[in-house]
Amino acid sequence: MDERPGTERTGQRADNLFENMARRMVDAQATGLAGRLRAIEDINFLGEEWKYELTDRLGKLYLLSESYRNLESQPEEWKEEIRTQVGYPQSKDDVLAGEPLADQWMILHKRRRVINDLTTDTCWLYGKQSGRYAILLQFLTPGAVIETNLIPGSVYTGKLYFYKGVGTLRRALLQEQVLTPEQFLPALHPNLQEGTRPQNC
Template identity: 60%
Template structure:
């Protein structure tokens, strides 16, 4: 099976920078005493320091790795090195029958996927009376927490914001803990986001005021949830922190399309690792967000490759907005990717953002696609500049700016930006129809 992945896309799968360096070092013919492949997998033997070589295999239909080395990283350096080598020199891999250890692993993956699908389809009996009782109990706890939060907010406004920067380490954290106790983790997350505001900037007062306003709007929305349309009931409950059953999501109407992975962001909070993927549908022009959660010491089973496209069916979570969370029913990696449809200038992109906020004022990290832009220095920061001379301040690391100049030579490119209010963050670009992105990790 041909592998139409760039080296940049493969390296996005690496767990850290040291794995990238080690993987590149193993992407040479001399490191592998056996290199073979079939229609659905590629495998090899890499001679390490021990007597027996390490056995490494990669599922090409749904990129996944297995290696006999003792590394706790996933994928390990051997998996990265083998995939890099196969992408660079597929002709150096002999077509062969799959050995037993490869066949067994692939069969186990297929069996696991089938069991997962059967579990999703199974209908376990639900004690509706007990469920309703639990929901009512939680509803009362959330309302009590909201009452405490409202008193806290009014006291904060009454006393003024002047001394907030001096108190951020206890001011928001204590109330966030109270919201967790009230079973409203969504409210806790918004409070912790306020704690993360950059209080060294001149805009911190307006940033805090806007965040407080949205928080208050969400609280009032929940208090009046019975008067809202069904999609807003689901949205408000989700924003508060109520989970939606995966089974119920997958039972919804799917959207079949070719889904392009626009970007991947990794976050770590305490012992929970969260990978966030943004998708774009080629035919539907819909955006979707996919979240993958793992605890420390375990590996994610999802390896969506940024810049690649997957043919599949997405089921969206209930709610409203232009970029809702979704789950795949099934997906297949396509041999060719594509460049998404983009706004032709920054003015149109800003209009798309306004419509997204009108559709859902609680939206965060709204994806925008804009074509024919360049990036220029703006004092100590940077701006996106379009062909009409319009400019928007954009946030990015210095090394990303240097990489973009090296890739594009200062010529226009298509781009993905994630927008939060006045903050535009450049995440990915397409230049000459080739995708480029940068590692995005946050704690």
């Protein structure tokens, strides 16, 4: 008889199973993979849809790992995207050398996570005129002070410099930001409360 549990008991082991993997990925400088593993921990394994969510996230994780395994056969623009998704850093100077996108940026959501004493602040932004989405990441070691404390639901005018890649939702750097009193409704979220509700991303 085959007694392998498959995915049936994943929920019971999720914390230890994926946390240990995530820590190993952080040690290997693969922070992107660590983030995807931590996202699996966020699945509500008490709900009815967890098997679909687990299959979706594991499938994307598998595709990313296989893409990286076959990196040299990928088109040049995809190589940068795959490296970024895995967690390879792009230098700040190279990013700031690109073309900026000036807009009014709403902070849709902010999340803080701590792995191996490294704190990661993630913010999701939406541009009023451009309709573009972006992700801002800030990393803090113990005792460090956050460089830019962005407030969810607030709007900032400023310039975004996007990291290289092909995705529509890409990491960016926010420069010359100024908090403004103006509010607006994101085009895809007519309800402001709904649009700024935390998501399992």
